[in-house]
Amino acid sequence: MSAGPNTTGALRHVLGHLLTPLLMCVGMGLAYLGAFHAPAPHDLRVDVVGSGPTAQVLAQTLQDKGAGTLDVRTVADRGTAVTALREQHSFGAYIPGEKPELLVASASSDTSAMAVEKVFTKVAAGQGAPLRVTDVAPVASGDPTGQGVFFLLVALSIGAYASVAVIGGAGAVLPMRIRVLLAAGMSLVVSLVGTLFAGPVFHLVDQGLGGVWALSWLYAAGILLVGVGLHTFLRRWTTLGVMVLFVMLNFTSSGGIYRPELQPGFFGALHAFWNGAGFVEGVRGHVYFDGHALGGHVLTLSLWLLAGAALVVAAGVTEARRKTVDGPRVRAATPAEAEEEVEEAVAV
Numbered sequence: 550m551s552a553g554p555n556t557t558g559a560l561r562h563v564l565g566h567l568l569t570p571l572l573m574c575v576g577m578g579l580a581y582l583g584a585f586h587a588p589a590p591h592d593l594r595v596d597v598v599g600s601g602p603t604a605q606v607l608a609q610t611l612q613d614k615g616a617g618t619l620d621v622r623t624v625a626d627r628g629t630a631v632t633a634l635r636e637q638h639s640f641g642a643y644i645p646g647e648k649p650e651l652l653v654a655s656a657s658s659d660t661s662a663m664a665v666e667k668v669f670t671k672v673a674a675g676q677g678a679p680l681r682v683t684d685v686a687p688v689a690s691g692d693p694t695g696q697g698v699f700f701l702l703v704a705l706s707i708g709a710y711a712s713v714a715v716i717g718g719a720g721a722v723l724p725m726r727i728r729v730l731l732a733a734g735m736s737l738v739v740s741l742v743g744t745l746f747a748g749p750v751f752h753l754v755d756q757g758l759g760g761v762w763a764l765s766w767l768y769a770a771g772i773l774l775v776g777v778g779l780h781t782f783l784r785r786w787t788t789l790g791v792m793v794l795f796v797m798l799n800f801t802s803s804g805g806i807y808r809p810e811l812q813p814g815f816f817g818a819l820h821a822f823w824n825g826a827g828f829v830e831g832v833r834g835h836v837y838f839d840g841h842a843l844g845g846h847v848l849t850l851s852l853w854l855l856a857g858a859a860l861v862v863a864a865g866v867t868e869a870r871r872k873t874v875d876g877p878r879v880r881a882a883t884p885a886e887a888e889e890e891v892e893e894a895v896a897v
Contacts, residue, residue, distance in 0.1 A: 569789055576797045584801035588811040590618045590664050596642040597623050598630050607645060611672070619668070627652070631685050636841050637834075640810070641665030649673045654686035656837035658808040659695035686837050691752030698754075698832050699805025701747055702768075702825055706799065708739035709769045710791045713776030717787055721780070725865040732777050736770035743769075760835040767850040768828040774857025781864035799825035824853040 597608040604623050612621040622639075624630050630642035634654040640661045642652040651669045653662040666682055673680035688695040712735040716728050723731075744762040747753045754761055772795050780787045802809075802819035803826050809817030820826045831846030 569786075572789060573792060576793060580797035580801050584812055584816045585806060588660065588807045590661075590811055592620045593618060593661065593664065593810045594620045594622070594639040595665055595668070596630050596633060596639050597621060598625075598627055598642055598644040599623060600625050603645065607643075607672075611668075634685050635838055637838060640808075641669065643669045643672065645676070647678065648681065649676065649678050650681045650683060652683050652685055654837075655684050655695055656686040656688045656833060658804065659688070660806065660811060661808050664811060688837070689753060689755040691755070696805060697747075697751065698829050699800075699803060701743055701753060701765075701832075702803055702805055702828055703800065704746060705739055705743045705765055705769050705828075706772065706795050706825070708742065709736065709772035710776055710788075710795055712739070712773060713780065713791055714788055716773075716777055717780030725861065725868060728777050729774070729861055732773035733770065736766055736773050739769040740765035754832070754836045757836045761832055764828055764831045764835065764847070764850065767847070767854060768824060771824055771850060771853035771857050774854065774861055776857075778857060778860025778862075778864045781867055795825070799823055802826055803829045805829045822849060824850055827853070 595611075597604050597611070599605075600623065608621045608623045611619055615621070624633065624642065627642075627644060630639070630644075630652055633639040634642060634652060634657070637654070637657050640653070640657065644650040644652070649669075649672075651666060651673075653665055655662045662684075666680075670680050689697075691697070712732070716731050716735070720728050720731060740762055743765040744758060747761050747765075748758045772791070775794070776787065776791045779790055783790050798819060801812075802816045802823045804820055805825075809820045827846045827849030831843055831850065834841050834843045834846060
């Protein structure tokens with residue numbers, strides 16, 4: 550019994566659309582497993598406190614044994630070590646002696662602090678002494694693992710890129726200025742929801758909630774403008790494009806689970822300028838480190854926002870040219886196509 554033309558057409562339609570989830574599967578596997586499957590320190594900055602021969606020998610021994618895993622330096626005193634930790638220049642400071650002590654800053658990265666503690670627990674055991682660990686920058690009580698900011702990033706990202714599908718698909722018939730206003734409105738809503746989660750609902754942060762909202766808005770607005778602008782050029786591939794930018798490459802390079810010092814170099818390089826890293830490190834700096842280096846992270850988010858604005862302008866010009874050249878042949882997505890795009894994005 551042969552398949553009729555309707556069946557054949559439907560089969561081709563389904564097979565054509567299965568390419569998108571296949572590419573998502575491959576992309577997510579490469580991104581997440583590549584970034585997270587085997588975390589190992591490399592050039593992880595730690596300090597040994599002391600200026601005498603003992604401290605120098607210990608630092609050099611650790612540097613040599615680490616074979617590239619650690620970047621060991623000596624600092625003169627405890628105060629200098631604490632300053633380096635609070636400015637996120639180091640991730641641990643070991644104070645040798647009869648009662649050895651390790652200083653860490655878990656708010657900078659709980660996983661990095663754990664990696665440092667593992668190293669120096671062995672050092673102290675070799676000296677026959679128990680190790681005392683002091684956290685000079687602990688996380689909020691509502692975020693004991695220090696990863697709550699990362700999951701806040703996930704929530705903001707999903708709210709933003711799902712809104713892109715709705716505005717770009719169902720709202721494609723609207724003028725670009727209306728779509729931009731919708732994007733601005735949704736960025737405000739998404740950021741307010743995220744701020745409620747961070748503060749009153751889950752108590753992920755215990756201070757600086759206004760700054761958390763501002764960073765959330767900058768982050769969400771950047772994603773929405775980039776996505777709305779890209780939709781003009783990518784059409785039904787917008788969901789995949791936004792997933793690559795703001796999930797596959799974004800979550801894995803944000804530093805929310807593992808900082809660059811525990812990841813392959815590719816993701817560490819992205820961490821320097823990607824918007825998710827700007828958000829995560831910006832929130833950490835604002836809430837836990839007295840705003841240290843906050844300006845750089847705000848600049849990162851602002852540049853993504855400006856890139857989105859530039860894309861929107863380019864998209865508006867392109868759409869105007871298409872209407873001029875093609876006239877009545879230009880059509881918006883049908884309701885079925887728009888609904889299909891929205892459902893695809895939300896399902897992801």
